[in-house]
Amino acid sequence: xxxxxxxxxxxxxxxxxxxxxxxxxxxxxxxxxxxxxxxxxxxxxxxxxxxxxxxxxxxxxxxxxxxxxxxxxxxxxxxxxxxxxxxxxxxxxxxxxxxxxxxxxxxxxxxxxxxxxxxxxxxxxxxxxxxxxxxxxxxxxxxxxxxxxxxxxxxxxxxxxxxxxxxxxxxxxxxxxxxxxxxxxxxxxxxxxxxxxxxxxxxxxxxxxxxxxxxxxxxxxxxxxxxxxxxxxxxxxxxxxxxxxxxxxxxxxxxxxxxxxxxxxxxxxxxxxxxxxxxxxxxxxxxxxxxxxxxxxxxxxxxxxxxxxxxxxxxxxxxxxxxxxxxxxxxxxxx
Ligand code: ADP
Ligand code: TRP
Numbered sequence: 001x002x003x004x005x006x007x008x009x010x011x012x013x014x015x016x017x018x019x020x021x022x023x024x025x026x027x028x029x030x031x032x033x034x035x036x037x038x039x040x041x042x043x044x045x046x047x048x049x050x051x052x053x054x055x056x057x058x059x060x061x062x063x064x065x066x067x068x069x070x071x072x073x074x075x076x077x078x079x080x081x082x083x084x085x086x087x088x089x090x091x092x093x094x095x096x097x098x099x100x101x102x103x104x105x106x107x108x109x110x111x112x113x114x115x116x117x118x119x120x121x122x123x124x125x126x127x128x129x130x131x132x133x134x135x136x137x138x139x140x141x142x143x144x145x146x147x148x149x150x151x152x153x154x155x156x157x158x159x160x161x162x163x164x165x166x167x168x169x170x171x172x173x174x175x176x177x178x179x180x181x182x183x184x185x186x187x188x189x190x191x192x193x194x195x196x197x198x199x200x201x202x203x204x205x206x207x208x209x210x211x212x213x214x215x216x217x218x219x220x221x222x223x224x225x226x227x228x229x230x231x232x233x234x235x236x237x238x239x240x241x242x243x244x245x246x247x248x249x250x251x252x253x254x255x256x257x258x259x260x261x262x263x264x265x266x267x268x269x270x271x272x273x274x275x276x277x278x279x280x281x282x283x284x285x286x287x288x289x290x291x292x293x294x295x296x297x298x299x300x301x302x303x304x305x306x307x308x309x310x311x312x313x314x315x316x317x318x319x320x321x322x323x324x325x326x327x328x329x330x331x332x333x334x335x
Contacts, residue, residue, distance in 0.1 A: 009152075
């Protein structure tokens with residue numbers, strides 16, 4: 001992540017939303033989740049929320065949505081999002097998000113939304129059933145951000161445009177009605193470029209079915225690791241670690257010494273990809289062990305998890321309701 005030097009940033013506020021969209025994988029973890037925990041621990045004020053309203057643009061099954069929200073809350077709490085340090089909440093618990101979306105809709109030019117990638121892609125794929133919700137997605141996201149007046153918004157590259165739209169909408173509102181909103185900076189996750197999938201060819205993604213899920217049962221993870229596609233160099237022959245997906249995944253978890261030791265085994269020959277996969281599996285399970293245990297514990301105590309979310313919502317509401325009052329006043333809804 002191209003985070004500005006964190007020591008000079010204490011006192012600043014970061015905010016990010018995560019859309020519940022299924023079981024998290026190593027790409028999500030190294031590309032987003034881990035960074036959120038590091039930012040939380042850097043001394044900045046941190047707001048992280050579950051963007052369940054955004055999921056409604058693609059998801060129509062209430063049972064699945066509920067489950068995905070629970071899973072995401074468990075995942076984030078298990079990897080170290082700490083409610084004492086982060087305001088962790090669920091977007092739909094704060095009605096100000098939807099209320100302010102209407103107000104910002106009324107200053108947002110349609111042609112700005114027509115340029116948004118997600119909508120453009122849907123239209124170019126011929127999606128005749130693209131909904132008003134999908135079209136308006138960037139305005140809801142702008143509200144998510146602006147209502148909390150953060151300094152930085154950590155997001156993946158794919159979301160940079162949405163943060164820029166939020167800045168444009170904030171600027172427009174401020175020009176029309178007077179200053180309310182801060183223009184936040186996107187903070188782009190660049191940790192590893194992107195994490196390669198088990199096919200060794202494309203970015204790890206739920207939609208490509210090439211993922212390793214750190215919270216799946218051990219048998220599933222083993223199957224995913226053993227299924228990593230490698231080249232067909234025979235066991236005896238020397239191998240180039242830099243060209244191998246198993247090695248690149250191992251590097252995510254290993255220290256410098258361990259990486260050097262594994263690279264030497266590759267180059268010496270007599271060490272097969274199957275052996276490397278076993279090492280990767282061991283390393284991965286060891287790395288996630290405390291998180292997996294924590295997740296199991298939390299799962300046994302859902303009342304506690306719900307309590308965390310409702311306390312998070314209460315804190316988020318303090319800020320959201322203040323911003324709402326300012327906006328209501330500026331636009332003339334307060335008599
Ligand atoms: P998916 O492609 O599996 O649907 P999402 O779009 O839900 O993943 O990803 C949520 C966030 O996780 C993204 O904004 C991005 O920051 C991060 N992410 C997802 N996949 C990867 C990957 N392969 N490498 C790095 N980061 C990723
Ligand atoms: N659209 C983001 C994504 O798919 C999720 C999101 C919703 C978000 N609201 C946000 C991210 C506000 C940052 C800030 O990843």
